Amino acid sequence: MNAYRVTEHRKRWIILALITIAIACLLSPWASSHPDGLERVAEDHGFLHQETAVNELAAIPDYEVAGIPWAAVSIGLAGAIGIMIMAAVLFGLTRSLTRSGGDRNEQRTDGLEGIDRI
Amino acid sequence: MHIPDGFLDAKTWITTTAAGAGAVAYSLRQAKLALEPKRVPLIALVGAFVFAAQMINFPIAGATSGHFLGGTMVSILFGPWIGALVMTAVLLVQAVVYQDGGITALGANVLCTGFIGCFVGYGSYMLGMKLFRGKGRAIVAWMSAWLSIVAASAGVAVLLAASGTFNLATALTAMVGWHMLIGIGEGMITMLVTGYLMERNAVMTGGGFKNERLSRNRA
Numbered sequence: 001m002n003a004y005r006v007t008e009h010r011k012r013w014i015i016l017a018l019i020t021i022a023i024a025c026l027l028s029p030w031a032s033s034h035p036d037g038l039e040r041v042a043e044d045h046g047f048l049h050q051e052t053a054v055n056e057l058a059a060i061p062d063y064e065v066a067g068i069p070w071a072a073v074s075i076g077l078a079g080a081i082g083i084m085i086m087a088a089v090l091f092g093l094t095r096s097l098t099r100s101g102g103d104r105n106e107q108r109t110d111g112l113e114g115i116d117r118i
Numbered sequence: 119m120h121i122p123d124g125f126l127d128a129k130t131w132i133t134t135t136a137a138g139a140g141a142v143a144y145s146l147r148q149a150k151l152a153l154e155p156k157r158v159p160l161i162a163l164v165g166a167f168v169f170a171a172q173m174i175n176f177p178i179a180g181a182t183s184g185h186f187l188g189g190t191m192v193s194i195l196f197g198p199w200i201g202a203l204v205m206t207a208v209l210l211v212q213a214v215v216y217q218d219g220g221i222t223a224l225g226a227n228v229l230c231t232g233f234i235g236c237f238v239g240y241g242s243y244m245l246g247m248k249l250f251r252g253k254g255r256a257i258v259a260w261m262s263a264w265l266s267i268v269a270a271s272a273g274v275a276v277l278l279a280a281s282g283t284f285n286l287a288t289a290l291t292a293m294v295g296w297h298m299l300i301g302i303g304e305g306m307i308t309m310l311v312t313g314y315l316m317e318r319n320a321v322m323t324g325g326g327f328k329n330e331r332l333s334r335n336r337a
Contacts, residue, residue, distance in 0.1 A: 003252040019167070023170040024169070031176075036182070037293070037296035038121065045283070047125065055217055058216060062218070089211060
């Protein structure tokens with residue numbers, strides 16, 4: 001909407017980052033373990049047993065890092081790893097989207113220079 | 119509301135995988151046009167926040183929980199194309215690293231919680247802002263996030279019914295019923311975060327459609 005835009009106050013983004021870290025590392029072990037809406041529906045209507053997992057190679061299944069006896073640490077670590085992966089993936093993806101136009105031009109210039117030299 | 123492997127039959131998951139891949143490819147092109155370099159770290163941060171917030175299941179009625187999805191929130195902040203890409207990235211990481219949401223169901227999850235969530239949420243937000251002329255932004259944000267969750271759950275219900283798990287009317291009643299409750303939490307988080315991260319433009323534009331589009335891309 002033309003009346004609003006995302007804030008440019010650096011402080012607000014830093015606080016969002018701190019909240020994100022706190023949620024992922026400290027709050028995550030205390031999340032409710034009740035089935036979520038879809039799991040509830042699947043249970044009530046008798047198709048929860050159909051659930052399988054194709055991806056047996058998942059590094060951190062069910063948000064618990066294996067080999068750590070304390071659930072709070074195991075889940076908090078899973079959260080910490082997750083936010084780092086997310087930030088890295090999205091930083092890489094969006095940066096490549098902003099740059100891909102420029103890169104192509106640079107490559108084309110390089111190519112032309114090569115031809116000139118020949 | 120992450121669909122696991124096994125809930126969708128072959129025709130449904132193959133169709134939704136193809137449709138999801140097409141939608142993501144198209145979004146990449148659209149997002150490229152709307153993306154400003156200085157937004158890159160902010161989008162990465164908001165994506166990390168979405169991942170973290172999705173880990174927090176909050177209890178609702180009947181020994182059931184719900185969690186935030188975030189499509190409307192990201193779309194209000196950065197537009198629906200970038201919103202859909204952020205949601206796709208979150209769902210991809212969850213399925214691949216955390217076994218949360220199926221690999222065969224990834225396309226279906228991307229379409230429902232990603233695209234339906236982002237576009238229903240963003241569309242109703244824009245409509246609400248227009249109807250109320252920018253007043254009551256918080257309530258408009260709350261309602262559009264609530265609506266996006268209800269719409270996404272209806273999408274999941276349709277896919278489950280198409281897979282023959284149960285009939286459409288039962289699926290819709292059950293899924294929409296629970297997600298009308300879960301949507302309350304979605305609305306709260308969306309309202310608070312967008313309220314905190316958005317501010318009024320210092321310069322009000324004249325209100326022409328062209329101006330609006332330009333500044334929307336900037337916002």
